[in-house]
Amino acid sequence: METLKKSPYIQLVKDGEMFVIWHSLFGCPQIINESGMELINFFSEPRSVDEVKKIGQFDNTEESVAVLKKNYILVPSDFNEREFLEIKVSSYYESFSDGRGIDYLSLIISEQCNFCCTYCISNSMIDASYRKTTKKKIMRWETAKRAIDIFTSILRSHNKRKAYINFGGGEPLLNWEVVNKSLSYCKRRYEKEFEFTFRINTNASLIDKPIAEILKVYDVKIALSMDGLKRANDRVRVSKSGKSAFSQIIAAIDALSRINFGVTGFSTTITEANFDLIGEDLIIFSQERGFVDLRIDLDVIHMLSVPVETAVEKLLNLKRFAESRGVHVTGFWERPVENLNSSILEKHIAFCGGVAGKSMCVSPSEEVFICGYSAGKFADLSKEAIISSNIYRSIVSNRLVGRVERCRGCIIEGQCIGGCHITEEFGDLTKKTALQYNCELYRQMTVELLKDSLKDATRSI
Known part of the structure; x- marks a missing residue:
């Protein structure tokens, strides 16, 4: 049975009770509410979907997990994200x-x-x-x-x-x-x-x-x-x-x-x-x-x-x-x-x-x-x-x-x-x-712009 884990590359920005969560390598941003974050954090240790369903704490568990897996928020426990990324970017060489x-x-x-x-x-x-x-x-x-x-x-x-x-x-x-x-x-x-x-x-x-x-x-x-x-x-x-x-x-x-x-x-x-x-x-x-x-x-x-x-x-x-x-x-x-x-x-x-x-x-x-x-x-x-x-x-x-x-x-x-x-x-x-200055500028601006995006958020997991 497949076990999933929370990706170590997950980043998040919180504003009130809402979060923007993304993969620092792959992107794939998602708007998440507190219940969604609890579901994600439940996979801090490798677990199967059946284990989560037995707890009965989360609604629509299978559907939510499928979305999180699709966007690499949750990944198979033996999945090497950097190796997968290198295979992907190598294919762009032809482009x-x-x-x-x-x-x-x-x-x-x-x-x-x-x-x-x-x-x-x-x-x-x-x-x-x-x-x-x-x-x-x-x-x-x-x-x-x-x-x-x-x-x-x-x-x-x-x-x-x-x-x-x-x-x-x-x-x-x-x-x-x-x-x-x-x-x-x-x-x-x-x-x-x-x-x-x-x-x-x-x-x-x-x-x-x-x-x-x-x-x-x-x-x-x-x-x-x-x-x-x-x-x-x-x-x-x-x-x-x-x-x-x-x-x-x-x-x-x-x-x-x-x-x-x-x-x-x-x-x-x-x-x-x-x-x-x-x-x-x-x-x-x-x-x-x-x-x-x-x-x-x-x-x-x-x-x-x-x-x-x-x-x-x-x-x-x-x-x-x-x-x-x-x-x-x-x-x-x-x-x-x-x-x-x-x-x-x-x-x-x-x-x-x-x-x-x-x-x-x-x-x-x-x-x-x-x-x-x-x-x-x-x-x-x-x-x-x-x-x-x-x-x-x-x-x-x-x-x-x-x-x-x-x-x-x-x-x-x-x-x-x-x-x-x-x-x-x-x-x-x-x-x-000015490299380090610009790096910090881009990081802070990204966080603040994502916070602004949450103010208009209407959908979440």
């Missing part, structure tokens, strides 16, 4: 070998910028690595065209029809001619074969009416950055001459609105310099401007002296206030909860598309990275080099669930999976790391 995972191309159109943001990830990574010495800082059209042709060839090899292309930097609009040519080329050469989604990461300062109209024609999604209202933004986001850049950003938003191509939201980075100036007024501004999506993140590479608990409180308060105003706030700090609902048992999950093996990011020097901010190239710009790269395979393989040694035993080991690759890479380059 990213030979470049078959790639569906996202980022063209680092310009490594230069007309702003001088104090926390800039791009500049920080370039200055800390060999990329500082590369001579080509502006992408030539020939490089962009070649990257697009290689990218579409990889997609074609694996019968993919959806193509995601990002224009990044630096500030990509400093090289608008190549952005414009790339958009036109994709549509002219490949429109019948691929369904394109275009995106541009920009500080927006160079957007005028002609540029706005072209972006609208190609339905380019605009990832605009604004680090708070004027006082907060000016603490960290300024021009090369050190002057305020806030009015330029607002002018760009207005230019887009005038042609009915409004931005639905923007990204805000919180650093030590503007931490105390980011508050509810930013949410009110967003609502009044018609923004519905706001991404707020802490600086992911520079260490904050602000206590983690204080940062968590600020992010939660902003998110809750925004929801009351009809504005959706998210950030990297929400990624573990997102992954919690996408179990590794069902599909390959990762902290980001780069370490999931989905991205090829091409620099002006024709080097290819998993992330546009990375300082570790995995190939030169050729199809064969990209799809056969052992560096690429190693990066993705080492970030599979259960393989990140420093994450062993963490309550979100299978959901955070090592966090942001650039945080780790910057720490390796500079010996100044």
Whole structure:
């Protein structure tokens, strides 16, 4: 007769009489009431279902146990969860070998910028690595065209029809001619074969009416950055001459609105310099401007002296206030909860598309990275080099669930999976790391977000 035990990887969050319980490797969250927890704890020692039924303490014992077993809350007493996990994640190797995972191309159109943001990830990574010495800082059209042709060839090899292309930097609009040519080329050469989604990461300062109209024609999604209202933004986001850049950003938003191509939201980075100036007024501004999506993140590479608990409180308060105003706030700090609902048992999950093996990011020097901010190239710009790269395979393989040694035993080991690759890479380059800070931030945010989810809970075991 099979005996079951409570999995040693079970984690829980309690709010009142309700619990969210999940498997730290597999996810599979469940909402549990106190009776359900008593049933689970009854299996702290291996027991059979018949033993539990004889006690007569629990209703619907067989049905409840079946659900708990399905979600690996209860497991066979001789079941090795890590061995089972390794078999599962090993099968995902095929999903990213030979470049078959790639569906996202980022063209680092310009490594230069007309702003001088104090926390800039791009500049920080370039200055800390060999990329500082590369001579080509502006992408030539020939490089962009070649990257697009290689990218579409990889997609074609694996019968993919959806193509995601990002224009990044630096500030990509400093090289608008190549952005414009790339958009036109994709549509002219490949429109019948691929369904394109275009995106541009920009500080927006160079957007005028002609540029706005072209972006609208190609339905380019605009990832605009604004680090708070004027006082907060000016603490960290300024021009090369050190002057305020806030009015330029607002002018760009207005230019887009005038042609009915409004931005639905923007990204805000919180650093030590503007931490105390980011508050509810930013949410009110967003609502009044018609923004519905706001991404707020802490600086992911520079260490904050602000206590983690204080940062968590600020992010939660902003998110809750925004929801009351009809504005959706998210950030990297929400990624573990997102992954919690996408179990590794069902599909390959990762902290980001780069370490999931989905991205090829091409620099002006024709080097290819998993992330546009990375300082570790995995190939030169050729199809064969990209799809056969052992560096690429190693990066993705080492970030599979259960393989990140420093994450062993963490309550979100299978959901955070090592966090942001650039945080780790910057720490390796500079010996100044925000890794432990971010780990604690993600843990605490996960707990608090799950508590919030219990407030709306209607079903439980």
